Amino acid sequence: MFVTFEGIEGTGKSTQISLLREWLLAKGREVLTTREPGGSRLGGELRRILLSMESIDLTGQAELFLYLADRAQHVARIIRPALDEGKVVLSDRFADSTVVYQGYGRGLDPRLLHTFNDVAVSGLWPDLTILLDMDAEAGLRRALGRNLREGVQNTEGRFEAEDIDFHNRVREGYLAWAALHAERFRVVDASLSPEEVFAHIREHVEMFLEA
């Protein structure tokens, strides 16, 4: 089973992934948690480039192909082998992030991005995608608070530094894209407490496991 987590910054994806991981482990499932960008060894290198604000004057197109390269390697070397071993794979972001950030956010054509994604994932689409949804400004406030607490400055701040219009477009883009792919997307209100958010996620996963 392949589950991906999507959402704007500050929606608590990593907290929810840890909670789901613990829950699945307690049920006796083997679990691999991973993330994009950066889930493979190549990805670690690409992540550094993609998230740095330093002097690389990256074009929108170059950025897109780095995310896709990361994904192709991640699917082939990490995700597919784990699924073949019968593990549940939980990924913090996946192909939908490209459609939404590079498409709805940066203005590239979402349908074209979907086609590029299809090449990168070579047919491996998530069984379930949890979209953690909340107001963009509130999410950003949470993410900035986290960055300050963790002393994260330039290197991980690229998208946090975009203006609020960008984050609003991303949030709306996620909701529009989720509606187009309602068969695998489940939208969860991320403004609730972590326990409440997890209760919803658990219901969706349970329903999938029983189906």
Ligand code: TYD
């Ligand atoms: P990350 O450090 O994973 O933070 P978070 O998930 O907490 O926001 O940030 C990854 C950033 O990369 C995030 O702002 C979204 C962006 N991104 C894209 O623009 N396109 C993509 O295809 C992916 C995977 C991520």
